Amino acid sequence: MKTPSNSIKRRFALKFLRTLVRIRKSTHQPSPSQSSTWEIRRRAQRIKLAAYSSMARTVGSKRAWSRALTMKLRAAMGNRPWSMIKQESKKMTRRKLIAKRKRHMEKDLNSGVQELRRLVPGGQWMDPLSLMQETAHFLRCLETQVRVMRSIVAEGEGFPC
Amino acid sequence: MELPARSNEIALEYFQFHDEIRRLMAPPTENASSFTALLELPHSSAVELLHLPEPFKYSAVASSGSLKPYFQHLGAGGMCFSANSAPVERASTFAVETDASSHKVKDEPQAETTESDSNPIISLSQPLLSDFDKEDKGQMPGKRKDREKKAKGSAKKSKNQSSGDAEELPYVHVRARRGEATDRHSLAERARREKINARMKLLRELVPGCNKISGTALVLDEIINHVQTLQRQVELLSMRLAAETPRMDVNLDSIFTTESASLVDQSFSNMVYPLPCSDPQPNIPRQYQQYPWHLNPLQHPMWVREELKNNPITSKNSHMSDDSPANPAAMHSRAMEKDRAMKIE
Numbered sequence: 001m002k003t004p005s006n007s008i009k010r011r012f013a014l015k016f017l018r019t020l021v022r023i024r025k026s027t028h029q030p031s032p033s034q035s036s037t038w039e040i041r042r043r044a045q046r047i048k049l050a051a052y053s054s055m056a057r058t059v060g061s062k063r064a065w066s067r068a069l070t071m072k073l074r075a076a077m078g079n080r081p082w083s084m085i086k087q088e089s090k091k092m093t094r095r096k097l098i099a100k101r102k103r104h105m106e107k108d109l110n111s112g113v114q115e116l117r118r119l120v121p122g123g124q125w126m127d128p129l130s131l132m133q134e135t136a137h138f139l140r141c142l143e144t145q146v147r148v149m150r151s152i153v154a155e156g157e158g159f160p161c
Numbered sequence: 162m163e164l165p166a167r168s169n170e171i172a173l174e175y176f177q178f179h180d181e182i183r184r185l186m187a188p189p190t191e192n193a194s195s196f197t198a199l200l201e202l203p204h205s206s207a208v209e210l211l212h213l214p215e216p217f218k219y220s221a222v223a224s225s226g227s228l229k230p231y232f233q234h235l236g237a238g239g240m241c242f243s244a245n246s247a248p249v250e251r252a253s254t255f256a257v258e259t260d261a262s263s264h265k266v267k268d269e270p271q272a273e274t275t276e277s278d279s280n281p282i283i284s285l286s287q288p289l290l291s292d293f294d295k296e297d298k299g300q301m302p303g304k305r306k307d308r309e310k311k312a313k314g315s316a317k318k319s320k321n322q323s324s325g326d327a328e329e330l331p332y333v334h335v336r337a338r339r340g341e342a343t344d345r346h347s348l349a350e351r352a353r354r355e356k357i358n359a360r361m362k363l364l365r366e367l368v369p370g371c372n373k374i375s376g377t378a379l380v381l382d383e384i385i386n387h388v389q390t391l392q393r394q395v396e397l398l399s400m401r402l403a404a405e406t407p408r409m410d411v412n413l414d415s416i417f418t419t420e421s422a423s424l425v426d427q428s429f430s431n432m433v434y435p436l437p438c439s440d441p442q443p444n445i446p447r448q449y450q451q452y453p454w455h456l457n458p459l460q461h462p463m464w465v466r467e468e469l470k471n472n473p474i475t476s477k478n479s480h481m482s483d484d485s486p487a488n489p490a491a492m493h494s495r496a497m498e499k500d501r502a503m504k505i506e
Contacts (some may be wrong), residue, residue, distance in 0.1 A: 020402070043403035048396060112381025119388045129353070132360035135384065139367050142391040149398040156405045
């Protein structure tokens with residue numbers, strides 16, 4: 001990807017591992033032996049959010065999708081709901097109009113682009129051109145995320161208990 | 162910068178060949194005089210028009226076509242144009258050279274494999290067409306600058322395209338192709354479309370298996386499919402990680418301690434990471450632990466899809482209680498597990 005010393009992969013791996021460890025510590029104390037499906041699902045959800053947020057933090061504010069992702073995760077965390085709402089409203093009033101107008105202009109790529117808007121965070125207010133750029137970067141980061149997670153799982157299952 | 166130098170080169174060469182062509186065309190000028198009067202064009206270009214096949218004369222005058230269609234048609238039809246070989250050969254090589262950088266790559270072999278007769282016409286038409294562009298604008302002075310820029314800037318744009326097209330100029334000079342409208346709106350639209358195509362190429366390279374699919378919509382579907390697959394994989398992996406908790410506790414820290422080695426094994430680059438001794442962001446775990454069960458009303462898109470059907474309040478309480486012992490305990494337990502990991506290793 002980028003320079004090997006501080007590529008996205010390594011930075012993401014480090015952050016993700018740290019958060020994983022924290023999650024381990026937190027969930028281990030109440031009920032280590034109990035592993036109901038509900039617990040597992042809850043933990044899986046937290047891990048998923050941790051993965052996405054660590055990826056967003058690794059990318060920083062350079063990309064529109066990482067910013068949108070951070071905003072949404074913060075809203076999910078219940079950090080400061082009113083500031084989030086203000087941001088959202090600002091985005092919506094200005095960009096939505098632009099996006100709507102542009103959406104009317106082109107019809108051929110519309111269906112695919114709509115779908116892409118749903119998938120990529122922050123894609124609803126981007127014009128199709130920058131949306132594609134964001135998608136490319138998002139795709140690359142997703143791939144590194146999956147690779148890192150897979151390697152972690154492989155490590156975990158590889159070690160005998 | 163080599164680009165303006167090159168355009169200057171091209172301009173110079175045009176002038177040189179212009180003189181040579183005039184010399185070549187000297188004999189038949191008598192015939193062309195009336196024709197010239199009709200077309201209101203200089204002699205050389207009129208003669209060149211004469212020697213071109215019929216249908217192209219009008220289009221050459223009507224639109225500022227690029228050389229691409231000329232190449233194709235000249236390759237298809239035969240030519241019966243005879244001229245002095247020496248300067249013409251020079252011209253042909255020059256034409257081939259200048260076109261090497263443009264996006265007419267596929268016409269090069271065509272141009273080269275066709276008879277030598279066709280080459281002179283190609284080479285001659287190139288400098289003369291630029292004359293067309295410059296003189297045709299007597300009627301439209303407003304667009305003269307644009308067209309002139311295009312004549313010299315087409316090399317620029319084509320060079321940029323060939324160099325990867327990742328960057329964008331503030332002004333992209335698009336050359337109007339033959340048979341297409343040349344008003345501002347369609348030009349801008351075409352520029353936009355070309356940008357979109359460049360981005361699509363990028364995406365195609367990222368997504369495996371998209372090279373065979375032709376057509377934007379299907380490629381977009383493929384990309385969407387890929388993104389969805391990756392997101393589902395993230396979910397699955399997080400489930401696996403969550404399920405691996407009792408085992409992972411030791412393994413994770415062992416991973417931490419031997420992070421450099423394991424990462425190298427797994428095709429990361431080999432750099433030794435210093436172990437983090439303190440949590441740099443103490444706020445974050447609190448956010449994770451207090452994280453809310455009011456994800457439901459927010460209705461996030463897929464990537465923050467909540468699968469929680471049961472939202473008991475007890476979990477929240479347990480999270481809150483976890484908060485304080487989490488951080489100080491983390492360091493201690495990590496140290497302990499480091500020893501355990503060393504033993505295991």
